[in-house]
Amino acid sequence: MAYWLMKSEPDAYSIDDLERDQMEPWDGIRNYQARNMIRDEMQVGDQAFFYHSSCKVPAIAGIMKIASAAYPDPTQFDPKAKHYDEKSTADDPRWVLVDVAFVRKMQRPVTLSELKAHPGLADFKLTQRGNRLSIFPVSEEHWKLILGLE
């Protein structure tokens, strides 16, 4: 089983929204590297940190579970959607998503500044400069270390 981190702006969709909805299609991914990981590597049952980005206190806010195989992101075909892609076709969809299921909120958010300060996380992707990927794998070692911080 693999571990992941997935970013979302809490103003758009937060861990509280996922707790309410329980299950949600993680749509809007429009980056090829992220797409390839969703399509080729994510497995049902994998666990993922829910990270709140672009907000007052950027932090890991909760845990969720990958709940479906990858399938075409319907928002790419919707001209009114924010992430509409006019070049994508139903025959050859460019973007995929997975459903995610709520597992739990962190006992308390583990903030970005804490993660940055921890010597054991020097090579954690989130805290490395220039990191912009909205989805990336987390090693088991880092996963457990972060769980120990909450």
Add this chain to the structure above:
DNA sequence: GCCAACGTTGGC
């Protein structure tokens, strides 16, 4: 709102 660090696009 600023800006660094990318990724994408398109002319050549």
Add this chain to the structure above:
DNA sequence: GCCAACGTTGGC
């Protein structure tokens, strides 16, 4: 295939 221009991400 190069690279300048442009768009996006996301912390601060």
